[in-house]
Amino acid sequence: MLKSILHITDLHLNNFGGTDEHLRKRYYKEFLDGLVKCITDSNQKVDIIVISGDFVDKGKTDNFQYVSEIVEYIGLKLNVEKSNICACIGNHDYEYKKEKSDGSNSSELRIPYKDFSIQYTATVIVSNDRACLEKLDSEIYYLSLDSTLGSHLPDRKGKPGNISEEEVDIIVNDILRENIPENSILLIGCHYPIEVFPNSLGGVSEENWSDKHQWSQAGFLRSRINNIPGVLKIWFFGDTHFPDHLFYESALFVMTGRFGGSTNSESQLSRQCKVVNIDEGSNIKNIATYNFRMTTHEDSAMNGYWSSEVSEIRTIQTSKNDREVPVTKTPIAPTINFDDIDKISDTIEKKIIERIKNLDLYSFGRFKTSNDNTSLGWISINQLLNEQKILSSIVSKSVSRIENLLNHSVSETAIIGLDFWGAIIGSQVSVRTGIKHFCLATRGHGQYHSNLEIKNTLLEEIIPNLKSIVVFIDVISSGSTVNKTIEAIKQLNGIIEFHLISVISNNNQLKSEFSRNLNSKGTFCLDLKIPVLNNIELPDEDILPPNIDFSIKSE
Amino acid sequence: MILETKNNDITFVGSRYIFTRMQVLIWCSSGTNLLHSVEKKAGDLLAHLITDFVEDKTIVINFAGIVNIDDHALDDVFVALSKIGRQLIIINGYHLLSIIDRLKKDYDITITSNSSEDWISLGKQNQVLLQEISEERKTLKADFIKESIKKTFIKFDSKRRLHSTPILANGEYNSNLIISEIKKFMWMCFFMADRIQELLDTYKLTNVKLLTASLRGAPFAAMIGLIKKLEYETIDHFGPKHKVFDIEFLNRIEKGTNYIYIGDFCFGGTEIKIAKTYTEMKSSKLCHALVLGNLIDSVYFKDEFELMSLQSLEGLNPDAEFTLL
Structure with a gap:
């Protein structure tokens, strides 16, 4: 199965009519045209787009209408149908400040996101507040996870939400019930990374970073999904604005830098997206990273150009009992003890x-x-x-x-x-x-x-x-x-x-x-x-x- | 990895002379452990220079700071000189004449010298025109400093205020462009070390320590300290953005010490003034500062400290615009 999946995350659309965002009204087409040209110039195609949350900034749900415009444009330019665009909710995609501590209005606050994301839904197999399993075609499935649900609790405010064992059971059983055929691909979109990426990575920029940005409560969910046999699992994470990708527990984990956001907030990381390439044998071939390189000392909302590079895949060594997912490339840096x-x-x-x-x-x-x-x-x-x-x-x-x-x-x-x-x-x-x-x-x-x-x-x-x-x-x-x-x-x-x-x-x-x-x-x-x-x-x-x-x- | 010293890094080639410095050869060949003593590796590097250059130019080597020459260190130099028939002039090394004479042993090399002009001539015996040598050396050095510093100017997209000084600038002199270029970094360290020596000689300073308080000043200060055998103090950091991570530095400032501030570029002198204040709190002095380049005339600071630089930045680069706010 020859497939290429574009991963975008953290658009953080704040002021569409403003001047300090790459995705602003008067610039986003130029910004995206540059990306599309860079993708096509590198002989890269795109079949599926996964966007892992934070479409809008700070709960500004009115901006979903503009995000639709932006997403539609990129789908059009890359010739990707809406049903092959996969989304999941991020912590900025609802008015989190209004969420009551008893969770009574949690579903209601997520309605604007659901109204927005429904346009990208393919064939829904099963859906609940926490997860939605879709079938994109006979061999590709998409599981959208809401990692923000359960963050209304006092100890989880501003952090990834709690998830119960019962919820984990339901999600895993729904997937198993579907009897996903061997050699299929299960894509999982989840805004908060689940434990895999270490604390020491570059997103560490605030107090208690790992507690705020890693969905460690869902570690068990990750392991159980990764135990599903015969299926290539690819997890797409956002939130951290920091890129990494690696194999662990016989699945591929992709974390990509932010795609949008204001240039007024300090960061040395460039705007970014990634394309995961899968070969005919459902093996991960490589990952192409597209970076918007700044041409100025300061982060700027326009001065830059897109560049691409292809990375091989790294692995974290796990126990011998782990099933191995075929990888066509060797790790670039040996693990040292x-x-x-x-x-x-x-x-x-x-x-x-x-x-x-x-x-x-x-x-x-x-x-x-x-x-x-x-x-x-x-x-x-x-x-x-x-x-x-x-x-x-x-x-x-x-x-x-x-x-x-x-x-x-x-x-x-x-x-x-x-x-x-x-x-x-x-x-x-x-x-x-x-x-x-x-x-x-x-x-x-x-x-x-x-x-x-x-x-x-x-x-x-x-x-x-x-x-x-x-x-x-x-x-x-x-x-x-x-x-x-x-x-x-x-x-x-x-x-x-x-x-x-x-x-x-x-x-x-x-x-x-x-x-x-x-x-x-x-x-x-x-x-x-x-x-x-x-x-x-x-x-x-x-x-x-x-x-x-x-x-x-x-x- | 195969390491090789490039001749271009260790020499300045003029119209009649090729200039180098023994401490540069020692640093490149043996390191900084014994910067004041010539070992065989450094001698061999000099021998390579004598044989490598095709043009028949006299090699002038500055022996400033050298106090000893190891046995056999110059064996290959004598061999190369007799084989090539080139002239080698040692300046600032007359004090080593007896050692060189002894090491010459049976090699067929003519040695002449002049104690008042402080030179030793080895090999081919052309007349030693010290005035001509000094002028060419001075010109090459000045051009090198000027061009190297001029090229460090990086323009901003628009004018902005510099971090530590109320100056509106359309760009910044970036010493990273010197630190990352081996020839520039190495020779600037020696040129600054020479200025420190002048300072020590002029003021007869004792109990001297170098002090640096910026990331890009630190490599220069440490190296000048090694060259001049001076202790140095690094404080992390006063500038360009002031934030002292080095919590113990006040305890380290010793009473009665003459501190000399070492930095890369000086615009308003803020870091130097801060350093001066701290040192004076502990009954020490900071009356001298040495930088690669300074924008404001040193007269401006004369009541506070003597500012010396290798190059004035005023008018150096026509693209550079600095306005005092």
Whole structure:
């Protein structure tokens, strides 16, 4: 079955007659024409469109009429019939602020969305408030899930909704009853991602991010649907505005960046959509990502162009009992275990620990390194690396490591120095190796740095031609800073190898998702314990305030 | 990965001379562990330069900062000089004459020198015209600095206020374009280090520390510290957007220290003024600042600190428009 599915999400139509949205009245056709041209120029066809919620912004349901106009236009340009356009509701698609805490008006508030989405309904097999199963053709089914339902409860306000076991039973039994034929495809549209994508991914931009944006209550539903045999399952998520795609539990999970929204809200992520290509044998062939590249420093509602790139599929290793879905491509980055982290030099590690002891450079306290995590230890890295012999030794050993480990040429490689000490080490290694170096500010998620520090356009220009990147950073606590940087780069070039060199990194703190993005990881000091805890495990900040805080603050 | 130093990165080629610097060769070949001592790898890199250049130009190498030469470090240099018949002039290295003489051993190399002009000539013995060498060196250096900094100007779509200074600008000088270019970054570090030496000599400063408080100033400060064997303090960060993540920096500012601020570009001097205030809170001084480029004439800051730069930005790029608000 040769099929191509376009995934769009988070249109966030706010002010159709305004000027700060790509999907505004006087610009959306130009914006979409550019996308369609980019799709056709890359010899890509589209059979089905899945739009995973947040069609309108902040419950402005009057805007559904304009969204219809926009969706109709893109369907027309791509020659996709309305019945092959699949939708699901997002948390912005109803007037959530008016939802009563007893849930008595939940259905009523969703009526404008239902009136809007009914025009895209194919043959409905079964439908209820939570889910709707449709049959697009003899081999393709679409399950729409309402992940917002149940968010009226006091503890779920502004978060994905609760789902009961009974609801899960009903949904799964409805699908099983249909006896979906083998080698069919089940597409699932669900606004909130269900647990699969890790906390450390780039959408972490507010307090308690995972609780607000991951539908962890539906993890059981995900697993049971994925257990349905003989059917290729593809999940389409929205909400996070952050892209990723991978295999897990023998299903494909696709999360795509936002398609619309105001350019007044700060974000470094480009407008985006993806096309999942399925080959004749119902195998995932590849995923093409279409990004609207900005041509200005600031996010702009018009200055940009569409570009495309094809990514292979990554997998998360699961237990042997998992059924395997055929994949035609191998993962681009091998999964590495915690044990794979290299200590680069015992001698330097000894010197580092000695200096930390002698100068009393280790502080214990509450150091909030991100919105989710807090480090309980803090090293005065400035005083540690002001010892010129240690710095010079680190540079020399890094040069040797790069020389021995990397197979690509100097011109196919770049060095990225993160924050002060990453930049200092990176610049010195650059002179020794001849590899270009770029420094980036990441602390505090870049909100306290200038555009030139957080967005290195020189780097962006060469990324498409790179095959490997060496990232330097001083201390790794949870790994979220590095992961965020890597994920952002992957948007521009999905096949780059990443090699990380840190001064201090605590082995057992690293999350598997963080390691998954790396081809190698070396550190100069592995034995120093720096405990990292999730913020929810610590007392409230008015009881124990942070010594330092790198989380994102709304200003 | 095969690593190779490019001749273009480590030299400036003039009409009659090819200029390089021993500490540059050491950095590229051996690293920064022993920037003040010539090891064999650095000597070999110099030997390659002597043999690689086809044109018959004299190689002038600046030995500033070098205090020692390892045994056998110059063996290949002597071999190359006798084989090619090229002249090698060492400037700022007369103090090493006895070591070079000793290392020459049986190699058939002529060595002449002049202590008052501080040069040593090896190999082919053309007349050493120090004035001519100085002028060509000065011109090449000035042109390199001017062009490198000029090219860092990036225009905005429209005019906007700069982060740390009330200046309306149609663009910004972006030192990332120097940091990411090996030749530019490396040589700017040495040119800044030379300015620091001038400062130390002029004011006879003691108890000196470098201080930087911006991401793009940090690579320069750390490298200048290594070159000049000066301690340096990095504070994350005062600018361009002020947000101090480095919670302990006030404890590190030591009483009686002469701080020299190192930065990339200076527009209104806000970060320097903040740094000065902090250092003076702890009974230290910050009377000097060195940057790649400055927009406002240093006279403007004369009552607060002496601002030095490699290049004035005023009128440097005809496309650049800066208006004080």
